[in-house]
Amino acid sequence: MELIIRNLSKSYANGVQALTDVSLTIPQGMYGLLGPNGAGKSTLMRTIATLQEADSGTIRLGEIDVLTQKEEVRRTLGYLPQEFGVYPKVGAEELLDHFAVLKGITHRAERKETVQALLQQTNLYEVRKKKLGGFSGGMRQRFGIAVALLGNPRLIIVDEPTAGLDPAERVRFLNLLSELGENSVVILSTHIVEDVSELCSRMAIIDRGEILLEGEPLAAIEKMRGKVWKKIVDRSEVAAEEAAHHVISTRMLAGRTMIHVHHDARPDESFQPVDPSLEDVYFAAMGRHISGEGETPEAAVLA
Numbered sequence: 001m002e003l004i005i006r007n008l009s010k011s012y013a014n015g016v017q018a019l020t021d022v023s024l025t026i027p028q029g030m031y032g033l034l035g036p037n038g039a040g041k042s043t044l045m046r047t048i049a050t051l052q053e054a055d056s057g058t059i060r061l062g063e064i065d066v067l068t069q070k071e072e073v074r075r076t077l078g079y080l081p082q083e084f085g086v087y088p089k090v091g092a093e094e095l096l097d098h099f100a101v102l103k104g105i106t107h108r109a110e111r112k113e114t115v116q117a118l119l120q121q122t123n124l125y126e127v128r129k130k131k132l133g134g135f136s137g138g139m140r141q142r143f144g145i146a147v148a149l150l151g152n153p154r155l156i157i158v159d160e161p162t163a164g165l166d167p168a169e170r171v172r173f174l175n176l177l178s179e180l181g182e183n184s185v186v187i188l189s190t191h192i193v194e195d196v197s198e199l200c201s202r203m204a205i206i207d208r209g210e211i212l213l214e215g216e217p218l219a220a221i222e223k224m225r226g227k228v229w230k231k232i233v234d235r236s237e238v239a240a241e242e243a244a245h246h247v248i249s250t251r252m253l254a255g256r257t258m259i260h261v262h263h264d265a266r267p268d269e270s271f272q273p274v275d276p277s278l279e280d281v282y283f284a285a286m287g288r289h290i291s292g293e294g295e296t297p298e299a300a301v302l303a
């Protein structure tokens with residue numbers, strides 16, 4: 001089963017064009033949707049989750065026409081929104097049981113079994129009686145995943161689940177997600193490059209409603225090999241470097257500034273080669289977009 005999005009556009013009543021002609025083919029497994037705040041990630045996810053209408057375009061999930069057969073989608077969808085409220089005074093097990101009833105798991109013994117299994121899977125079994133108001137951010141997100149997994153969804157959408165988690169919680173959460181992959185379409189949106197590089201076999205980069213690049217992270221990184229160069233400069237020199245070269249990132253390093261430039265050949269002796277990372281891919285794609293340079297999304301698609 002694949003999720004196939006074609007020419008999807010969406011504007012809001014206030015005139016914001018949140019998605020422009022988005023086309024993506026999302027196979028089973030973990031798919032990363034990477035982009036900065038305001039890129040359109042949540043808009044795309046809410047549209048796939050049948051929570052809002054598109055202006056134009058199509059979405060198919062296997063045989064299902066997502067934009068018209070909403071009930072069919074909802075039956076097989078697990079959606080973890082970017083922000084969700086929990087009832088602070090209710091225990092995790094009790095609330096999960098309640099959501100299971102809403103999901104249609106009405107048979108008591110079956111429901112109990114499902115709820116226990118999900119609490120185990122999300123590592124919340126020990127705290128199942130604890131009130132959700134006392135949960136940490138990571139525990140809340142894991143609870144959100146438990147809710148999303150009710151009913152064995154084949155389409156799982158998680159919107160920026162790692163934002164706000166501390167490093168240990170983030171790793172635990174990504175490990176949990178990585179177990180879901182294989183038999184479902186799992187779409188993870190994030191503004192954190194490492195979420196995608198650690199977890200996703202395919203990805204898209206989105207900015208201001210447009211897909212800048214779609215493909216495999218490893219292939220995208222390989223495409224950059226031999227074309228990324230680094231140099232450590234003083235902060236005062238950064239502007240001159242940016243004027244002279246295609247600087248894709250600058251970062252502070254022990255009080256100085258490390259710049260990465262994207263160039264087919266070594267710009268000069270002062271630059272050292274870099275083993276490219278997904279961050280270089282991301283910043284290069286974003287840089288082209290901001291400067292409005294050449295490469296069309298079609299040209300950036302990787303096999």
Ligand code: ADP
Pocket residue numbers: 012013014016017018035036037038039040041042043044
């Ligand atoms: P992301 O999830 O990548 O941060 P969003 O999909 O939330 O991006 O937002 C994309 C753009 O659409 C932003 O400019 C945002 O301000 C705008 N937007 C999002 N939701 C609404 C809404 N309900 N009404 C008007 N504008 C919105």
Ligand code: MG
Pocket residue numbers: 041042043082159160
């Ligand atoms: Mg969002």
